[in-house]
Amino acid sequence: MENINILIVDDKIENLVALEALIDRKDVNIISTTLPNEALRISWEKDIAIALVDVQMPEMDGFELVEILKSNPRTKDILVIFVTAISVETKYAVRGLAVGAVDYLYKPLNPYITSAKVDSFIQIVRNQREIKAKNSQLEAYQKKLIKAKEEAEQGRRIKENFLANMSHEIRTPINGIIGLSNVLLETQLTESQKHMIELMKISSDSLLRIINDVLDLSKMEAGKFKIIRTETNLAQLGDNAINLLSIGAKDKKIELKLILDPQLPQKVMADSLRLNQILINLMGNAIKFTQQGSVTLKIDVIDKKGNNMQIKFSIIDTGIGIAKENINKVFEMFEQGDDQTTLKFGGTGLGLSIVKNLAKLKGGHLSVESEINKGSTFSFANWYEVVKTVNPRESVPLKPNYFAPLPHVKILVAEDNVINKFLIEKLLKDWSINFDVVENGKDALVKLAENQYDLILMDNYMPIMSGLQAITLIRQGEVPGKENIPIVVFSAATMESDKVIAMEAGANGILSKSFDSQLLYNTITSYIKK
Structure with a gap:
């Protein structure tokens, strides 16, 4: 604990000696002088906490000395105690307190009172200094927090811009592949060729979902993630997952199995995209870490309450397994079971982290059981509302899409990507x-x-001038008479913020670059009719 400096000012040596003897203690430094001007110099140069000042002194009395001390920012906080032998009349006490003193000691000094008062003021000084130090710390922390908040907000903005650009740049070529697949499917193909193109389309859709996984993680962190439930056929969802992953499984000679509970309802209300993300991630992981044997997707009904069913999805593999001490680790972002796993099998370790977050947000429970060299079982369970089935209608053969020619329509296309x-x-x-x-x-x-x-x-997104900038200028009358022309933003991005910004700029609609011919045709005809 730092010692406190106490200044004693008295024109008589014997009074200095007496006061020094009364207040001498280990936690204070006593500095004394008989000259008021010297007292001022000491006060300016040293960190004086308490001053014991005699009232009657030649050249400058105690009142004048204290007035000078209190007028200087460097010495204004010194606690002044007047020491006086003059009358104890009220007017003197009032004058002393008016110039800034905090108390009086009267001569002859009572040693007990003097010591007690000095002790109390030393404690006051220590408390004041502690409060001042805490306030300084709080101000420093506040500045750091403000700076950290600003940096976090700047980082969030940079991240959002990066994700928006990344979404566009990656989705654009993938959408090109999907578009080419759609065009090829409308040409004359053998059954084998058609099957391969359908698989290519499914794979492209899956890759888009993986990109959406990354974007979803950002939405989860920002609290903007949404679960959208629609009528979902779980058997078909499982079958699609098996078909999508079948090529990779065949290359490794791994058998893929789908086991469905006979009690499984035809349809439930579920977020099929998110559920598919969970299944694809878990099954893809199982295939990756299985060298021989099988990977099974098992869908069971484990409980019923009214019109709701608790359904469990289990992915069972005969792979390398996970050590008990590493089971929790595999759900962390960018983590895998151990370093050897990363070296041997590769991967980012992002899949299970996404599954964990999706399961939590969907209100479900994710669990894992595993044994080294015997395999693993990842399970996801959740409650779903059962969709009441209706009598199936007689199936009608599907007719190929028919698009009536539109020779009277003229469209301006602004697009910089060659494939698009x-x-x-x-x-x-x-x-x-x-x-x-x-x-x-x-x-x-x-x-x-x-x-x-x-x-x-x-x-x-285009060079020189973006589409959003062009839309804004059109709506502002840059081209006279064309302010109200219908404009549909043709975008590869799917982030909600991109859609909002496009509509705010003046777009009439948003169309994803999936190149679904029916959707594009319907969009064009809807605006032409208007």
């Missing part, structure tokens, strides 16, 4: 639609000024 342009141009040509294609928002404004169009399909 090829796909859009092919579809528009098939429908006899007249169109112009530009590669950025600036050229779109020029074309719009030169021609009349019924609709604009505008990519939101």
